[in-house]
Amino acid sequence: MAVPAQKLEATAARLDGMSLPVGGKWATEAREAALARVREMGLPARRDEYWKYTRPDTLTQADAPAAATFETGEAPLFDSFDRLKVVFVDGVFDPEQSDDLSGENLTIERFADVAAKDIHWAKELYGVLETNGQNPVERPLAALNTAFATDGIVIHATGKVSRPVNLIYRHKSETSDAILHHVIKLDEGAELTVMENGPAAARFNKSMEVDVADTAAFHHVRAQGRDHERRAVTHIFGRLGTESTFKSFTLTVNGRLTRNEAVLELTGDDAVAHVAGACLGDGDFHHDDTVFVTHDAVNCESRQVFKKVLRNGATGVFQGKILVQPGAQKTDGYQISQSLLLDEDSQFLAKPELEIYADDVACSHGSTSGAIDEDALFYLRARGVPKNIATDLLVLSFVAEAVDEIEDEALREEIITRLEGWLERHR
């Protein structure tokens, strides 16, 4: 489809004000190629089909709208976990606050250092999975990220990594505009858990490319929270080998605008990919989960489980697709997106899609919007549980299917504690 000239002109004008970061040979090539992709696609605009439910203007405009920082007074997330801390402040790696970048079965490097080298293995992945993920649907903000990111983390897991890596995003400046790009490679049989948390910046564009080799397992638990005016667009590009596992869960609270895209490709037989998310929105909150899962191999399983709790005019968006390519027989695909609307001002916009080119598959999808179950509410109240606490319990009950996607019990409990804390503050 031809891109409207006006859109390309607007994109060119926007890009003219930006210069590519200086780096080593491989990074310069990758950045130049990414910039060419952005120029060709054009930045997202309001008329774009893929941006029908979410306005991209504040994500594409030259300056980041200001966002105040907000302290909840809670202990930092994942504080009690034995983890390797990697801290970014307004999108810049902070070695002082971070742990030593090393670990068992792990090489971990700062992207700024990696990008300065003339050659590095990250070349195989950086912008590569992103490029694959541009088809059949374009994701210009991911290409923009590949072109302009100067920091991030580059991880190579060579075996079972017992200590999870925790990427912590601190937000200091009210007008910070951060771009981070992470590259994660798991060798055959490797296992790695990555946690992410923190508001990051006033505006945050983050990409994560994850290559999961045969029989490897990648677990990802993320919490986006706190600052009410922050905006974020994030992309996860995952490529899964034979018998590999990819499981990602995201909790989102607060924030004016969040668009989380997950683009997963199951390329090896018997692979398992789960993406799940729960969000709690109160007031001026717009949350968009855009997920695209491609089955390109036999006997793979994918699950998309998204739950949104919305009130006081909050908006939730879900665009989810399962694409089953010819020959991807015995595919087991599941997709559910549900919203719990706590009042009539809030809205949920969903576009669930299945596209199937194989005949021996089992795919199901469902999308619902509902209010609190009055019978359950009465049952709890009749046992003496006050209405606000009963409502909180039912909210937790509603999001449970998504939260249960977190395999590790301690991580799951940590997320539930956060959910409870948020609910208590919003009674």
Add this chain to the structure above:
Amino acid sequence: MLEIKGLKVQLEDEDKQILKGVDLKVEAGKVHAIMGPNGSGKSTLSYVLSGKDGYEVTEGSASLSGEDLLELDAEERAALGLFLAFQYPVEIPGVGNMTFLRTAVNAQRKARGEEEMSAKEFLQVVRAKAKTLKIDADMLKRPVNVGFSGGEKKRNEILQMAMLEPKMCILDETDSGLDVDAMKLVSEGVNALRDEGRGFLVITHYQRLLDHIKPDVVHIMADGRIIKTGGPELALEVEKNGYADILAEMA
């Protein structure tokens, strides 16, 4: 203890009268039974007493230990000591049975200005009570009523009652869907709670349950009214002849 006077109730959404003047008084230490054909308003009475939305009281009053029930929210009635064992216990996925029970016990204690039960004490008490009702650890861990059989749900209701130690217990068809063994367990659970300070209102279709939970007084309800009151022999009469005779006699 529980005193209902001239209670008339209609649906909020529809102009349909369901209770047409109910008078009933349950004294502490007594067990009253209500029997009656389907659709006579028994469940409605139990819902109105416990504070469910959707009903409008047009006339009459209901009080517990002298306090006006109808002025209170459902949770306040519970804290005051009113308990309804539901005819259809509700499933709540994602909320553990234990969490639910502890939240309920402590919410009531807090509302009454009492000290909350510690996690440890709670665990001990709940385990002991669950054991007598043959509720295993797995059932306690599972989400509230999810995947429970009919009998398990009813036993779970009795467990909640045992934990909450209410003053006034209303049991709505707790016997329906129970086999003989489950009925025995449930009845023993109820009888264990019988106490001088506690009243019971047992709604049932069958004499069977009343063999185990011996009532002091039996009421027959039909078309939104209590049409006859008597001793335990009234339940036997219903069992033998059905409601037809009584209905005819009153008509």
